[in-house]
Amino acid sequence: EQKKRIFSGMQPSGVITLGNYLGALKNWTKLQDEYDCLYCIVDMHAITVRQDPVKLRKQAKDLLVQYLAVGLDPEKNIIYYQSHVPQHAELAWILNCYTYMGELNRMTQFKDKCAKHADNINAGLFTYPSLMAADILLYQTDLVPVGEDQRQHLELTRDIAQRFNGIYGDVFKVPDAYIGKVGARVMALQEPTKKMSKSDENQNNIITLMDDPKVIMNKMKRAMTDSDTEVRFAEEKPGISNLLSIYCAVTGKTIAEAEKEFAGAGYGTFKTAVGEAVVAELEPVQKRVKELEANKDYLDAIIKSGAEKASRLADRTLTKVQKKVGF
Numbered sequence: 464e465q466k467k468r469i470f471s472g473m474q475p476s477g478v479i480t481l482g483n484y485l486g487a488l489k490n491w492t493k494l495q496d497e498y499d500c501l502y503c504i505v506d507m508h509a510i511t512v513r514q515d516p517v518k519l520r521k522q523a524k525d526l527l528v529q530y531l532a533v534g535l536d537p538e539k540n541i542i543y544y545q546s547h548v549p550q551h552a553e554l555a556w557i558l559n560c561y562t563y564m565g566e567l568n569r570m571t572q573f574k575d576k577c578a579k580h581a582d583n584i585n586a587g588l589f590t591y592p593s594l595m596a597a598d599i600l601l602y603q604t605d606l607v608p609v610g611e612d613q614r615q616h617l618e619l620t621r622d623i624a625q626r627f628n629g630i631y632g633d634v635f636k637v638p639d640a641y642i643g644k645v646g647a648r649v650m651a652l653q654e655p656t657k658k659m660s661k662s663d664e665n666q667n668n669i670i671t672l673m674d675d676p677k678v679i680m681n682k683m684k685r686a687m688t689d690s691d692t693e694v695r696f697a698e699e700k701p702g703i704s705n706l707l708s709i710y711c712a713v714t715g716k717t718i719a720e721a722e723k724e725f726a727g728a729g730y731g732t733f734k735t736a737v738g739e740a741v742v743a744e745l746e747p748v749q750k751r752v753k754e755l756e757a758n759k760d761y762l763d764a765i766i767k768s769g770a771e772k773a774s775r776l777a778d779r780t781l782t783k784v785q786k787k788v789g790f
């Protein structure tokens with residue numbers, strides 16, 4: 464029986480945080496046996512915001528290494544750079560012609576990004592969702608694991624696919640959101656009411672995949688707690704709740720088990736335990752990153768074969784689409 468196909472990607476726009484890891488990457492590794500997965504490094508999306516080319520190239524390579532280091536197997540998944548498969552851009556152009564300005568105007572992420580990058584509101588930022596639709600539709604994707612912030616874009620992808628199919632017959636599979644075990648939503652350590660994000664200026668708010676054990680322990684020590692003393696998951700205790708969910712995401716324990724484990728323990732003891740659990744989780748990943756970085760030929764071979772495999776699949780859809788529109 465044909466496995467269902469999953470497409471997902473991440474922008475090489477900075478460091479990978481514990482949030483990216485627990486919310487996305489770690490779950491991806493659990494999908495690789497059951498599904499036929501494509502994991503893309505979406506460097507074309509990244510340039511909708513001005514990037515330093517040397518840094519972008521480095522970050523894309525780092526992201527590839529981290530995909531592999533967390534356990535994504537290049538034999539089981541197609542791992543590749545978006546910019547290496549020109550079919551993404553070709554289909555995106557066609558889809559642009561089947562996407563309405565009004566639809567793109569309604570995207571809340573576009574509005575947010577305009578506010579954040581007021582000096583560079585470029586057309587790519589505006590048509591970002593049609594490139595994302597192309598990413599997904601090129602591969603006849605069944606399922607897309609999306610965070611809350613990408614839900615609206617996936618809805619638009621579905622609308623574009625249905626519109627195109629309505630005109631030309633069944634060309635695209637209409638993708639669904641992947642609703643699996645949800646990954647942990649990790650909050651900023653010192654401001655636990657907002658999510659941990661790589662673009663945060665306060666480094667004490669984020670833990671990165673490559674942080675030293677000492678740095679991790681230090682950041683944990685400085686994480687916000689509250690004036691209460693109980694290690695308990697509760698809405699009015701966002702700091703402690705965040706540390707609890709990090710602890711559980713890493714150890715596999717339930718919140719109830721963790722609460723019991725730390726009943727009567729002070730916050731200091733609890734934070735140390737969370738820090739140590741995170742360190743233990745990231746240590747093998749960091750070790751593997753070092754090994755992979757020393758193996759340039761292996762990485763280059765993966766980059767090349769990933770692009771070839773993706774390109775072969777992409778061509779099937781693109782050829783069909785080109786014929787339909789009259790090329």
Ligand code: ADP
Nearest residue numbers: 482483486487610647648649650658659660661
């Ligand atoms: P960032 O805010 O760090 O730039 P992205 O928007 O690039 O993150 O998201 C990349 C992936 O990581 C998405 O699947 C997103 O849902 C997930 N993700 C990002 N931040 C978090 C977080 N704090 N907790 C859980 N998942 C997250």
Ligand code: NA
Nearest residue numbers: 472473474613
């Ligand atoms: Na994103």
